Amino acid sequence: MQTDKGPATKATGKCMCGAIAFEFMADTHNVTACHCGQCRNWSGHFWASLNAPFDSLKIKKGEDQLGWFKSSDYARRGFCKTCGSALFWHAEKLDDYKHRIGVAAGAVDPDAALKLAEHIFVADKGDYYEIADGLPQKDTY
Ligand SMILES: [Zn+2]
Numbered sequence: 001m002q003t004d005k006g007p008a009t010k011a012t013g014k015c016m017c018g019a020i021a022f023e024f025m026a027d028t029h030n031v032t033a034c035h036c037g038q039c040r041n042w043s044g045h046f047w048a049s050l051n052a053p054f055d056s057l058k059i060k061k062g063e064d065q066l067g068w069f070k071s072s073d074y075a076r077r078g079f080c081k082t083c084g085s086a087l088f089w090h091a092e093k094l095d096d097y098k099h100r101i102g103v104a105a106g107a108v109d110p111d112a113a114l115k116l117a118e119h120i121f122v123a124d125k126g127d128y129y130e131i132a133d134g135l136p137q138k139d140t141y
């Protein structure tokens with residue numbers, strides 16, 4: 001799991017259909033690709049996200065379009081009810097993590113200049129692809 005290191009900058013994002021738009025603060029050079037089974041199942045491949053302080057996330061548009069799926073006994077995943085975009089991961093039941101939220105890198109507007117930093121849960125990755133970008137790989141997080 002990502003740490004809260006690095007300078008936070010404001011970024012904006014939206015779902016595929018545009019019903020939901022949001023802004024948040026994050027270290028845009030600290031994108032993590034999660035290869036766990038849940039993220040692969042949810043996203044269709046691996047899921048890249050960046051951590052934002054939960055308080056910094058502002059839903060600017062379409063709050064009523066934001067659905068939450070309880071994906072484990074400690075975390076929930078936020079998605080657009082109209083287009084199905086996978087937007088957020090929030091470990092709301094873990095005291096150490098509930099103050100931040102994972103925001104889908106693919107939903108973030110291009111001017112944020114995101115950079116992938118690491119791969120996590122590599123031990124659970126799919127057997128149909130290789131990770132060959134030279135970035136750090138962690139078996140868990
Ligand atoms: Zn949408």
Ligand SMILES: [Zn+2]
Pocket residue numbers: 034035036037038039040047121
């Ligand atoms: Zn995952």
